[in-house]
Amino acid sequence: MADAGNNEQGLRLLGLHVSPFALRARMALSLKGLSYEYIEQDLFHKSELLLASNPVHNKVPVLIHNGKPICESLVVVEYVDEVWPGTAILPADPYGRAVARFWAAYIDGKLFPAYAGVMKAATEDERTEKVRETHAAVLKLEKAFAEISSSGNGAAPFFGGDSVGYLDLALGCSLPWFGALRAMFGVEVIDAARAPLLAAWAERFAETAVAMEVLPEPDQAVAYAKKIQAYRAASAKK
């Protein structure tokens, strides 16, 4: 093997089956066609390997390559894209990359806390407010999709153009949770009436090979949400 540093030997991923952040890393590895050891983590009882690999945040995902840990989902996705050839994940041009990084930061900074807040809300008023914030963030992303997908020749099916890329992974990893919000609270995160382009994108994304291979069914997210609720309720009683 010409470059021992870039082979797949010993490639491991610490994940959680419903973590949108871990799902990003798994989809990136899948897009590159890489084989790796997947090690499911129990975040209620964190493993020594997780604590040693991500001592700063103790969170998944952690990609371990050549014995060295890479943490933070977007950092992992960029790393995978830079180290392995094959399907490009980030856009080729610097401006396209800047736009993709900007919106990925927006998803993590605005959309994720809003929709996670719908799950965690202690009161109905709080839930209503978090639903409002979620829909406001989705509207911004709808506009972003309109701009990005029309920046090439005609209307592209994905943020990444004709095939899925960085922003498709950054947003698509949350689809199981959008399904869980629908099931648990009747909340339609990407509503076809408000965000028709994103609603069509979500349908297309869910049918891609990488999404079908990696994303869990929404009922797994529902089950995990209930597990967290039960854990919190038990902790509160102590």
Next chain:
Amino acid sequence: MADAGNNEQGLRLLGLHVSPFALRARMALSLKGLSYEYIEQDLFHKSELLLASNPVHNKVPVLIHNGKPICESLVVVEYVDEVWPGTAILPADPYGRAVARFWAAYIDGKLFPAYAGVMKAATEDERTEKVRETHAAVLKLEKAFAEISSSGNGAAPFFGGDSVGYLDLALGCSLPWFGALRAMFGVEVIDAARAPLLAAWAERFAETAVAMEVLPEPDQAVAYAKKIQAYRAASAKK
């Protein structure tokens, strides 16, 4: 000129003289030796140009290149590094880049809110807590500096090695505010007793050409902090 897309013509930066985020962008442009039009913004009365260039966040910095806006300071720094040759800002190897991106996200996610919280604290208890969080974050960064600076041959003077790079800009942009915290509250953010490596780094960084050219004196940060306090007090009275 061979590549009209990458020239400096029409390169503009919307900034604020004391914004650590805008300072990152200015230091990146300075490291590349680029000339640009600097347009100071009044964040109390946001300009049409700012609102049109960064409609999502209405924040500085915004780099305008070829008529297109690039927002979010770390995104701007990566863009500048990718578009223009010369001094490399990010590490050359993917693992080094992943480590740099991880810690830059840590600075923005943990250190910045902690030290900004010292400024904004409404009570002494809250301020004490924010000082504690600030020092905890600095200790993590001290350890990171020890690891990163010793990853090559011997102890490097900067996060970037023998010269300043991405993480040096990501952290160094806050030095004027660390000075302001010392002046206003007697808080030593990077205390030589707790974080001797970072304290020595900060002294070295402050003496670099890029820091001397771009960073304002702490008293400018103090003056701006007082302007914000006065604005808040006036708003509260309304």
